[in-house]
Amino acid sequence: MVYFSSTHKSFIPAAWKTDGTYSKQDWPKDAVLLTEQERATYWKQSPPDGMQLGSVARRPTWIPIPVTALELLHARKVAQINTACETAITAGFWSQALGAPHFYSSQLDDQLNLTGLVLHSQDSAYPCRDEQGLRAFNAHTAAQLLQVSNDFTRFKMRLLERAGALKQQLDHALDAKDAQALEAIEWSEVAP
Template identity: 35%
Template sequence: MYVLFLTDDNLIRGYKETTQEETETFKLKFILVDELPAVIRNQKQNTLLRWVDGQVIEVNSPSAVSPQDAKLAELNVACNAAILAGFTSNALGSPHTYDFDYDAQINLGGMLNAITAGIVTGAIVWKASGLPESHTVAQFKTVFADGLAHKNALIGHFWTLKAAVLAAQSTEEIDAIVW
């Protein structure tokens, strides 16, 4: 089973293999499909895809999507990819990379909730630079804060670029805006 994440206007912003139980945690607009459609598996670079009437279609006709909408969709995909790629934190005293895919974000938030509720008070073993590392509560809170700062900085960058796209007066100006 696959989940297709959608924008408000049904452009496909990403996908992943999933389970029915996992979908209960998703906060984004999505649809479930049993098999990944061939059009997604064979997607050409810079081709937009949209969910229409129960199927995925390529959106490559100039009349199908405006240059602004196409650029915003491209920037949205780039922003999501940058967020999901992970972040670096010095919480352990030196730089370590941390996963930040959807599951990792949910797990980080869940652990912070457990800490806040007093359920977890001792050492927390968390994957840092691909290896399990012991974190104090203070170190874990720093990791969480660094992850949040990472995400917020990228979302802020997206909003800045979105404003530039919306202010652009020509296709050339829109095309010049890159992630």
């Protein structure tokens, strides 16, 4: 048999009531005897992720762990960095695969189209803009398409590495409980 005290948020083996661990005066007044179901669910059990032991009407239950203002700020900043990184990745990039700088779109469907062409290893027309902004389907050799793909991968990795470094700074600021440092960490553009 096991008791639960909602005041102490703890379990008390029944033997402690009579073995001298608790005197009659020290025994928690709110101690309730657990049902077998409660004993199997809560006593000596780890709470589910994001939960902690609590009580409702003096009975044990799992309750959500309160989220602190710093944790909310951290989550908001991580989301901002993720959004900014994704926006930068899909905003397009420059490549000199055609011998002069050309701007290539990099929305998800553009990434898939480029990957498909590279996997086929064939020459193909592919859309891009020249330095004057004129968009055309320009002829690319398989090697040039591979170069465009490699340029995009380097571009994307620089952005992902920047986002990763910023999120690591956020984690350190959260661990240090430094709200000012959390607020100060912002996405910044990476040079092409």
